[in-house]
Amino acid sequence: GADAPFALPQANLMATLTSGIMLGNLPWPMIIVGVVMALVLFLLDLPIMTIAIGFYLPISTTTIILVGALIRVFVEKMSKSDEEKEVKVSNGISLSSGLVAGGSIIGLVGIILQVTGVIKPRTPAGFVASNMMGIILLIILVIATTIPIMMSKVKKNEG
Incomplete structure (x- = not known):
């Protein structure tokens, strides 16, 4: 849940994706923005995963x-x-x-x-x-x- 006492970022991400797939309500704007950002970073020859971790982790x-x-x-x-x-x-x-x-x-x-x-x-x-x-x-x-x-x-x- 959103207020879990031991919330973990990975668990929340997987829960969002799983529930979005099962219920058919994925956050498409966020996914599209992520894909576009990854493509731009790739074209700029920057490390995609390093930057993604910076967004993902607190x-x-x-x-x-x-x-x-x-x-x-x-x-x-x-x-x-x-x-x-x-x-x-x-x-x-x-x-x-x-x-x-x-x-x-x-x-x-x-x-x-x-x-x-x-x-x-x-x-x-x-x-x-x-x-x-x-x-x-x-x-x-x-x-x-x-x-x-x-x-x-x-x-x-x-x-």
Whole structure:
């Protein structure tokens, strides 16, 4: 439903498409605009899926993707050689993948604990609910991810 407690963008998109197909009331203006935009982006030789994800995901998600891309640019610029850059970028991708997987697992555990009644859903209040708290956590996360990536070393093959 529209007010689901654990609403997910993919689920809402699939529900809209499925109900639109089954009931015969697809949002045709939106679909046509999407197709036209994709064609224009294709003709301009721009990455269609990257831009589509920017439209599809909420700004909170796309902003953190931008921060990750900026960290990657920083790591690439600070690398002394192509080999070092490749190792550091690879380690950054592994670390980022682990953070995404860990966040998904913790989110799933939280949903299970709420649904089973082990914990009660609460809304943060005060400083914890402020934008400043989000900025502080973002800075901590950027530092906690950048330092290990920058500290990674290229292993030399001895032989």
